[in-house]
Amino acid sequence: MTEMWWIRRDARLADNPALLGAQEHGPAAAVFAWTPPIDQWSGRRRAHLARVLSSLREATGGAVGIRRDRADNAVLAVAREHDSRVVWASREYSPAGIRAQEAVQRALADDGRELRFVGSPYAVAPGRVVKNDGDEYRVFTPFSRAWREHGWRAPAHAADPDYLAAVDSDVDLEAEAARGDSEDPLAEPVEAREAGVLDAWHEFVENGLGAYAAERDRPDLESTSRLSVPLAFGQIHSRTVLAATGAIRGDAARKFESEVAWREFHADVLFRHPRAQRESLTPVIPEDAWARDDESADAWAAWRDGRTGYPLVDAGMRELAATGTMHNRVRMVVASFLVKDLHVPWQRGADHFRRALLDYDHAQNQLNWQWVAGTGRDAAPYFRIFNPESQAAKFDPERRYVRRWISELDTPDYPSPIVDHATERAASLADFQRGKALRAG
Structure with missing residues (x-):
């Protein structure tokens, strides 16, 4: 048997x-x-x-x-x-x-x-981290403290690849890969071998982790681990990651662990609240504040195609289209722009990311969009609205990132901004105040 x-x-x-x-x-x-x-x-x-x-x-x-x-x-x-x-x-x-x-x-x-x-798929399974009274954590920082205190097992030893019984297949994987490529090509190859993933992780721990805390928000620098794809597909486990960082002292390793904790916090929230995959956990503005699809069609297309006239937003969307990934800081900026400058519901942005992301993770995607929209657990307040120009100046100061993705930057072919950020920011804040009044009344 x-x-x-x-x-x-x-x-x-x-x-x-x-x-x-x-x-x-x-x-x-x-x-x-x-x-x-x-x-x-x-x-x-x-x-x-x-x-x-x-x-x-x-x-x-x-x-x-x-x-x-x-x-x-x-x-x-x-x-x-x-x-x-x-x-x-x-x-x-x-x-x-x-x-x-x-x-x-x-x-x-x-x-x-x-x-x-x-x-x-988690170091600590969703539902395990609870308060003393058994209730869930609704705020990330105390969750992360309790998550660390709960702890996790050491990585299991590697399995024997030769200790498997042969099972017949009826899926032509080579044909599926070719079909996917023809439908939706990527500009850059992505490592698909487990050994390659582990080698890249060990290389990052040795030579990149030390700069992570200081440089992680800089899309113009190669300062992230690029673990999002192998984590999404399960080629590396978070225990393996935490075993490596746990052996290292310093702020960089602790900050990296905090990002793993965010992944596990979002998984915990979705497990406890399945409706969060489509519904706002905390409504923040009146429903009539959202732009209808027919009203936002042109603006939506400009955002999707990376031609809003805001270079950091456009570079991010072009990186996404070409590679299936996007730097995390830029993800926050492009999401904030869609929700708070173009007034498009977060669910529509989440759906686009589901189709475009190679590193798509359901809990991460839906709850990160809710974080930006101010509707999720421990989310950014709705009145926190990312300014795409000041974000670019701070995190891409020499414009290396935007130049990498926008070939026509600083030429007549690059579009003017499709909206005025200050005007749309004021409109979003007014909608927020109107929503507060409605909830209070």
């Missing part, structure tokens, strides 16, 4: 308790379900997923199976083929992830089999 690993957001061999559990009593079968929702992803995300899975198959001598079906059907089929009475998996906490694992659990139980969970 062979036990089995259901691959989810953990397509890796290192620090993978679910795979180790499946291998405990013999070679494990392993399957990834290429489910119908994946076919609705952007081409760039599907192409990268195909390459991540190809690299895992290569690392395991082709043993890992990829099946095109609903997760419950695919997992049950492979469990029957290999007589697997126990299927091991990492537990997910997003609304879609919970639905999928409940369906798989039911299908296996009805067939006399067990779905056994171990681990999650």
Whole structure:
């Protein structure tokens, strides 16, 4: 009898308790379900997923199976083929992830089999960090303190890539990668091999982490870890990251850990409040303050295409279109511009990022947009409105970042600003005051 690993957001061999559990009593079968929702992803995300899975198959001598079906059907089929009475998996906490694992659990139980969970994509699973009275934390700083006090396990040892039973596949990963590339190409290649991801992380720890606290807000400098894509696809675990930073003294390592804590805070919020994926947790302005789609069509297109006339906003949107990522400081600026200068609901911006981001993470995306919009947990106040010009002067002082992405900058081909920031800022503040009055009255 062979036990089995259901691959989810953990397509890796290192620090993978679910795979180790499946291998405990013999070679494990392993399957990834290429489910119908994946076919609705952007081409760039599907192409990268195909390459991540190809690299895992290569690392395991082709043993890992990829099946095109609903997760419950695919997992049950492979469990029957290999007589697997126990299927091991990492537990997910997003609304879609919970639905999928409940369906798989039911299908296996009805067939006399067990779905056994171990681990999650987080150092501390959502729902674990609570106040003394058992209530949730609504503010990040005390959450992060309690998160550190809770602590996390050391990384698990790497699994044996040769200790897997061969599972047939019915998905042509090379064809899926090519199809995704043709639909939605990226300007720059992205590392898809687990070994390459780990090498890049170790290089950053050795040579880049020391400058992180001082330079992390500078999009013109190469001062970030670029971990967002491998974290989103599960090629590295946050425990692995925290084990490395925990061995280092100084502000830079603590600041980096704080960014990991933000990721886990947002996952905790979405787990406790699934409606946050579409609904504002805290409404801040009247509904009639938002621009209707027909009113904002031209402004929306200018924002989406990086031609608002505000260089930092336009550079960020062009970086996103070309690479599938965007520097975090610039993400805040472009999101604030959409919501508070163009008065477009945050949900529409979040939907665009879902389609464009290669590093898309549902909890991170939705709650970061709510943070900028002032509607989420411990969000920036709605009256905090990023000035795209002063942000550019402060964080891209020599204009290296904007020049990298805007070839026509400082030429007649570059557009004039589509709105006056001071005017739109005043309008947003007036809407905020009107909303306060309505809530109070």
